[in-house]
Amino acid sequence: MEKLKSVLGFGGILTTTAIEEISLLFEKNYFKANEIIQDSNKISNRVGFVENGIVRVYTTDPDDVEVTKYFVRENQFFVDLESYYTNTVNKDAFQAVVNTQAFSISKKTLDELSERIPNFYIFLKSITEAHLLNKIKDNDFLNYGNAKTKYLEFISRYPALAQNVPQQYIASYLKITPQSLSRLRNQIVKSR
Known part of the structure; x- marks a missing residue:
């Protein structure tokens, strides 16, 4: 509490x-x-x-x-x-x-x-105003860039979410398929 x-x-x-x-x-x-x-x-x-x-x-x-x-x-x-x-x-x-x-x-x-x-x-x-402003700010990055850019921004902004939220929910949020997200994650892991 x-x-x-x-x-x-x-x-x-x-x-x-x-x-x-x-x-x-x-x-x-x-x-x-x-x-x-x-x-x-x-x-x-x-x-x-x-x-x-x-x-x-x-x-x-x-x-x-x-x-x-x-x-x-x-x-x-x-x-x-x-x-x-x-x-x-x-x-x-x-x-x-x-x-x-x-x-x-x-x-x-x-x-x-x-x-x-x-x-x-x-x-x-x-x-309420702070909540609405945060919601706009939280989602603003979804309007720019390709799937990889959006995913990298997501994991940069929300590392705890990236680690704890199931892949299908992240994919849905980023408006890509779970298969595309899986490929992106593999590419990122291999490039590190």
């Missing part, structure tokens, strides 16, 4: 007392590798926080193929923002990639906290 408390301290917006009070309202969850945390076509009414582990966010294309959109790493919150704010079903699913410890809190509780604790609403807006 220390990581959660540290992130609740983001920007110095909340008091130490508020951080303690808020952190106690989060529920601890454990997910096994490959376990679905939230399936698609549900309404997102909980916000999650990854204490330890990795969460994959994916959607299914019209051919019923899973497409990895991004990964949520330790110290990051996760929720389908559109579903959460509009109360509509989400298009994305959330899955633990490895054994994952997460905390979650309901929308109802967050709404109550926003009314009761000064600056909590400001904190939520700040963390």
Whole structure:
């Protein structure tokens, strides 16, 4: 829970007392590798926080193929923002990639906290903006270069993900086939 408390301290917006009070309202969850945390076509009414582990966010294309959109790493919150704010079903699913410890809190509780604790609403807006900016930054390299360039950038930016995420999810994220990724990895190993 220390990581959660540290992130609740983001920007110095909340008091130490508020951080303690808020952190106690989060529920601890454990997910096994490959376990679905939230399936698609549900309404997102909980916000999650990854204490330890990795969460994959994916959607299914019209051919019923899973497409990895991004990964949520330790110290990051996760929720389908559109579903959460509009109360509509989400298009994305959330899955633990490895054994994952997460905390979650309901929308109802967050709404109550926003009314009761000064600056909590400001904190939520700040963390949402930071989350969106990080998501844009995390995915910007996918727009440039060939498959090898993208893979090298991926392993440079996210060495822990490169080591712990199954190859098929990385390939899906990079928008290449697992076979292409396997060839790339072999080329890189041989050139070192």
